[in-house]
Structure formats: structure tokens, C-alpha cells
Amino acid sequence: MTWWKQGAVWWQVYPLGFTGAEPAAPPPGTPVRHRLRHLEAWLGYAAELGCSALQLGPIFASETHGYDTLDHFRVDPRLGDEADFDRLVRAAGDHGLRIVLDGVFNHVGRGHPRFADPGSAHWFVSRDGGHATFEGHHGLVELNHDHPEVLEYVVGVMDHWLDRGASGWRLDAAYAMPASFWHKALTQVRPRHPEACFVGEVIHGDYAAYVAGSGLDSVTQYELWKAVWSSLNDRNLYELAWALDRHDALLESFVPLTFVGNHDVTRLATRLDDERHLGHALAVLFTVGGVPSVYYGDEQGLRGLKEERPGGDDAIRPAFPATPEELGPAGWPVHRLHRRLIALRRRNPWLTLARTTVPHLTNTAMALESTGDGRLLTLLNSGPEPYRFPLDISGLAVAESSGAGAADPRLVPAHGWAILTAG
Template sequence: MWAYHSTFYQIYPIGFCGAPLSNDGIVTPRIRKVLDWTDYLQSLGIDAILFNPVFESDTHGYDTKDFTKLDCRLGANSDFSEVCQSLHAHGIKIVLDGVFNHVGRNFWAFEDVRKYKWDSAYKDWFHISFDGNSCYNDGFWYEGWEGHFELVKLNLQNPAVVDYLLSCIQKWITEFDIDGLRLDVAYSLDRNFMHRLRNFCAELKPDFALIGEVLFGDYNLIVNDELLHSCTNYECYKGLYSSFNDRNLFEIAHSLNRQFGPEQWCIYRGKHLMTFADNHDVTRIASILNNPSHLPLVYGLLFSMPGIPCLYYGSEWGAEGVKSPDNDYALRPCFEKPLPNTLTDFVSKLISVRKSHDALCNGSYRNVVIQNHQLIFERCSESERILVAVNAGDNEYTAYSGELNGTAEELLSGETVNMNGQVSLPPYSVQYFQM
């Protein structure tokens, strides 16, 4: 699976392109802005773009009106097709946000139900009771997603609904040549639907990637040979920033060992979960860290721990953004152009090193040295052994271990290091030692 060796770049198009928050009905080809970023993304080392919702909706993209049309605020289908062609020409794959759990109230089939009630041919596409009423006074009750009644839950146990969604996916593959889907709220999706989706997509495109949004629970339930290839690793997302803020690298070391360590009870060995420092739903990493000196270290960990690293647009140069109690607008800004800096250069170096070393993509995980401010762990494949060393403290630290022996190349600097049971870690540093 190509995704296991890739670095993803997540874009929330409505914000990224500066589209109005509410659909104004005016077709404006804002999505073509991506064309101006393709050279930058290629130079950064990006392998795949994850686009959050791009299809016609009323507001934020997750209240879909039409799965077959690009949101008019972003342009026409032909505009997006050209963007996808350009990305592919730059060696960048395309993954779209598949919002299959719910639709907006103005989705065409739900509009038919609102108009014809019991006589609608689409009443069984949703979870409806004509013995009640909705908060919109529709004359019937319906299930909304987690109490959000502007998001109407689809009945994925209805074969007609599944057939319709699969026909839309087939259209996206035919029209845009997409390479995968990110399944919104995958933890809420019907498992039988995901199983059929996996088989359907594999027949159309054998290397088609399916990545689920999962916030909690046992990832094995949906990441397996029958359902999805990967899912979001929220456990390690939390550990990434809080380990630095709490001066307790034991937390992320525990999570990584629990998930990928050598013991038989470790739960996700061999799986490639999607790892991230931030995304369109959470406060940006530059805003949540207490110490700005830890920002490069977070990315040093992100690109050396097991998983599929995903960058959120702008965070690679340290863009800030704080999630508000009632909206996510600050997390989803419009940047006129890329604003690369020294952090961006460092991230690009990390991407390049990870891409060149099998141990960082596929290797096993094992903790070697753990202190509150320091962590050394091993990534090991059949072809190589790499030790990742992090010092989150403001003083130089000498780590001691019987495993720190021999000559190593530090992959980020290219320097040769001779170890004799110990290694010196500069303050606020991350190093990759190829043994």
C-alpha cells in the first residue's frame, strides 16, 4: 500500500481557498489556487494531498447537498479535474474526504422527504419516525449525527443508499482519478458498508487507500484486511504535545510501546496508523505547545515514530490557530501563498530522511532510554537499525546504555558519531542515528 510510505498534506479547501462560510451559489474557481502550490508541495516532499470536503454543501462541507458536484464556492468539476491532473503530474496522489455518515438538510433526497413526507421514495434513506417532529418542525422526527440535526444521518443499511454512494465514488475515480478516501467519523459507520466499500474500491483501483477518522476505541476493529487500511491515531496525537507540555516523555513512550512495542500484548504492531500534530478539528501545534523550542522536536518525533505522517497546511512553518468553543474558523485560514521558513526546511529534511529509510517507515519499535525530558527509541527493519534520540530539556544531556555502542551516522546532519555506551544530546534536539 503506497500510503504506508507516504507523507500526507491536509488541506481544508473552503478555508484554504478563502471561500465564503455560507454557500452563495456563485461558481468561483477558487480550487485552482492549489495549482499555485504544487511546486512548493513537491519541493517539500509531499506524496499525497488529503482534501477535506470538496462537494456541494451549505456551509462547512460536511452538510453535503450533492456528492456529484464540486462545491460552487470552489469552482466546477472541470477545475478540480485540472488540479488533480497537476498534482498527479507532480507525483502527488489525491485522497478525498468521504462524508458518508450524514448529509445536509438540503441534500436532494432529504428535500424530497421534507416535501412528500410518507410518500417520498427516499424516506428509508434516513432514520425517520412519522410519529414525532423535528426541531425544524418538519412534521417528522429524524436522527441527526450526535445531536446535530443540521446533519441528517444516512441509513447505511439500506442497499439503495449504499449503491448510490458507491456510484458517486466510481464517478470520483473516473472523473478525478482519486487514489483514496478519508472516511469521516468512521467510528460511526456501518461495518458492512465499510466491507463492501473496501471490496468495491479494490476492484476499481487495487491500490485505493481507505483511511478512517477514529477518535477512540480499538483501532483493530476497523483497521484490518477486511475494512480499512489505516485510521487516525488520536492517542499518539495527544501524547505528542502533552509529553512536551508536561515534561513527561514517558507518556508518548508508553503509548508508542503499547501500540507498536515488541511484547506480544502490544496491540497495533504491523499496522500503519495516520499520525499528526494537528488538523482541521484541533488547536494548531504551534499554539498548544508551551515552549516554542519544542516545535521542531514534535516533528522530529512525528516523522520517526510508526505511522503515516500527515501535515496540516501552514503548520509546517509554524502557523498558529486556536479552536474556539463554537467554531473552527481560526484553524482553517486562507494563506495567500506558502510561507516557508527554517522550520519548513527542517520538516522537508525529515520527510526526505524518512522516505529514504525503511526502518522509519516499516521498522519495529522499542524503547531504549526514557527520562522525563529525554527519549531514545529504536526503529529496526531487516535492512537497518536507527536510534531516535530526543532531548526536550534546555541543557545538554548524556544518555548511557549498553545499546549505545559503535559508530553511527546522524542522518539529519550527516555527521559520524562514535558511541561507547553513551551519547551526548544537545539541548532541544532530535537526532536519528543509523547504527
């Protein structure tokens, strides 16, 4: 089993936002800003939260938001330089954290040198008399993944940063790329970096088939993300039960990357209609199989609405202060809840591979039984009245809860939850 499956929990950060970088690349000759060092003050915070990896959003030279890459071999000068990256890798290692990078290989910015070179036209996809763009974004031109030079380039980039100390890649927009491309790339990269992890961003479709065809370790579990918040909002936990059944099937072939928030979606605290159900969502995230990822600020209960407009991501990609001590007091109760639930998961690393069944279900009450090298029962009550679960809980006791009674752990308060474990 590779490192990233062994009870791992990721903390995802969008560096350009986190460090307060300018929204666009400065003019040539502008001094490098060493903002990656800003992250060093937060490594202890991530480690104390219980995380084992820091997953960085784009850090390579780009035109604006990081996904319009100009040079995959150079750190964005708004963030620093290669020496700053080396420092961050060393500092993260001192805190027991590995670094996972964001690989944007489906497309590049129009300012990429290859796009400006007439001799490199074969690097890009032509369509309707022009260049194909990613989901209609004019500034993002699609690479031609059928051409061997593009494959050679991507392999070179991946090897370069893995050699430099990265421990894995999150592969942006993998769903827009042929699975066969990643199979060819990883056939070359894996032998040189056998412990590295490779996770693809896949939103819709057959997750298991994409993993099998690509050779990736994992993909993002958007089905479960959607079911968690919408089932709570709609008072329809049957949706979550259906998604968990699908999730359980996925675990037969790979370990999904699970989350309730990331850099592309409205914050969980904003998405939920009832803030009392935040704990329910987190209880699911940390007690079912997979590798959980926490998006920076969610552990502080931050709010933010994603909007489909220019600058519509700004609210979910905010700057953070110089140190954790400068965070406001309002978020620390949510932080403590995250810390307790992550600690529970780290004490039960078997949960990474756990299978989950639903022994009891109503519209607003749900029991999740996760089993593997142990047994854990998660009870969710999203209804307005206390609910007593008609289950045999012999040998189980409350490990964490929003207020379940010790006298009868099966009795969960209105809008409450409880996690029961053996011993």
C-alpha cells in the same frame, strides 16, 4: 504493498479555507468560482516539501463548511467545477502527487435532495420522534447505513471520483459508522480500484478491530497525536512511551495514518507550552512507523486555536496567498526543518513499517529505536539541562539534530533532540 505505504507523506489541505471561499453556499445562479486552480500554484511547494499525496478536505457541494453535503457528485461551486478537478488531478500527477478525497458519508446537510424527499425517509435515522443528527449538530442529519440504497449511493460516489482520477479516500467520522458498512462497500469498490487507499477517521476505541472489521487500509492515530504534545507539555515522556508501545502493536495488523496536526485540532505550535519542543514532536512523527500527514500551515509553524463555538474552526483553516513566495519570512525555518526530516524519511522508506522500542526513558529524556530494513535512533531531551544518553551507538552518526555535538552524539543539549542513523 500499495503506493500509499511506500515511504508516503501526505500534505492535508482544507480547500474551502485555503482558497478563501465564502463561509456559506451562494444563492442559486451565482457564477462558479474556480478556486481549485488556486491549489495548482502550491503543488510544487508540496512536492518540494517531500510529500507524495495531497489529501483534500471536502470539495463537494455543501451548505457551509463542507461536511453538510448537498451533492456528492458535484464540486462545490465556491471551489469550481468538475473540469477544475480534472485539471488539478493532472497537475498533481505532473508533480508526482496523488489526490486523496474527503468522503463525508456518515451524514449530509438538511438541504440534501434526499432529505427533502418524503419518499426517501428510509435514507435517514429516526430518533426520539425526529431525525438523528451527528453529535448534536442540527444541520447534519445521519444516514441510515443499514439500508441498501444508502450503500449503493456511497459506492457510486466512491467509484465516480476514483474513476475520475482520485487515488483514495479519507472517510470522515468513520468512528460513527458500523465497520460492517465499510466492509460491504469496499467489497464492491476494491475490485474496480485495487490500488486505491481507504483511511477512516477514528478517534477512540479499538483501532485494530475497526480496521479488521471494515476492511479499511488504515485509521487516524489520535492516541499518538495526543501523547506527543501532552507528554512534552507535562514533562512526562512515559505517556509517549506507553502510546508508542500501543502504536507498535497496531503495526502488526495495519499502518496507521500519523499526524501532529489536522483540520480539527489546535495547531501544534499553539498546543505546545514550549516552542522549543516543536522539533521533538516532528522527530517522533517522521521516525516511527506509519504514514505521516502534515496539515497545511504546520510546516510554516502557524498558530491557531480551535474553539467550540460557531466559527471556532476558522483560526485553524486559514486562507493562503496566491503563491508560496508570498508567505512571510517567519515560517521558513520551520519549513526547512520539515523538509529535512521528510527527506530523511524518504531516504529510509522502511520507516513506514518500522517497529519502535524505547531503550532509555526518564520523565524528560527518551530514546526511540526504530528498526526494520535499517536502524535509526531518535534522542529527545525536553529537560532544562544537557543530557547524555547511556546507550551504545556504535555504527551510528547524527543525521539531523537541534544541535547535538559531533564529538559525542549521545550528549543532547537542553530542550534538544537528535536523530542517529547508520553510515
